[in-house]
Amino acid sequence: MDSGILWRVGFLAGVVIGATLLLVLLLRWQPHAELVPADTPPVPSTDQGAEMTLYAANGSQLTKTAATAKTATLPVTDPIVRITENLYEGTRLDGTSFPEGKRNLRFPKDALVRKSLLDACFPDAAVGSVFPASGAAAGGETVTIRGTNFTPGSTVAFGGTAATNVVVVDEKTITCRTPAKAAGAVAVQVTTDAGPFSKANAFTYA
Template sequence: MGYYKEDGTRIKKAAFPAVAAADVPMRITEDVYETRAYGPGDGRPEGSRHHLLFQAGTLVPQSEIDRLFAPAATLATVTPATGPAAGGTTVTIKGTRLDGVSGVNFGATPGTELKVISATELRVKTPAGTAGAVNVVVAADTGNVTKTGGFTYA
């Protein structure tokens, strides 16, 4: 699930549109929407639709904002898990909360052509590497997540 502005721009925790009020509550400065997956074909990531979560002007405790962004992304599978050292393999990564991913590294080298398909799937091309297993590190707005030895260069 992701959080978006009315125009469809994704909101990350650091850019959540709120300003501090006199105490712990935060005043929402613009409408915030959440996505809910329905079905493919409506032109949004994996068929998601935006529903109003907070209307501009609403007071929301900081703890609620933190709770919304608290669950970290997870990595379940990297497919295929093996590819040539020359790179260029299109890899599908499945997990949870992947709609906030901004980059994927294979070892210390960033992948290319990252495409977030949905909150549970993304695709990226492997960079060139040296033979052997490398960690797959996903940079998400909730923090980095690592699949140890997630990809092996043949």
């Protein structure tokens, strides 16, 4: 083989081997850099374990007292109540007596209901009219009171004095006898399960 060719082959082989060794040395001695995610959260100053405490918006650690101070108590206007025994609502067909002769289960024992739902079973009453609208100051006048949502056991008062012989005929009718009062117009008040309800100047004593 021609010596010139051999020289060229040896030269090329030496260049390849030298470049390879240089690349290995560069890779071996390159400084190692550790990549840290940019969103890594700060490490708390104390070890809180698996259950972490709370931190304020400014990053300060909060105690339970400090965290509670950042809350506001909301008023409970319609709490949930538990029914402790079966409660029934009355149902009545036309012609049956008052109060109701038939009852259906409305709230079963241990049911959880809004108090407003329970209160809705006792709607506000209203005093509509009193007949006759006047009577003697000595009292004893039999009158009929018309209105709405009267309940069994309702009481009646004329000008703050209790009436006698009160009979709740039905939800819309009550009969009673007037008490003695001084001459003048007085309010008539009917107190039902839902509370007292009155009409001003509904009866006049003469």
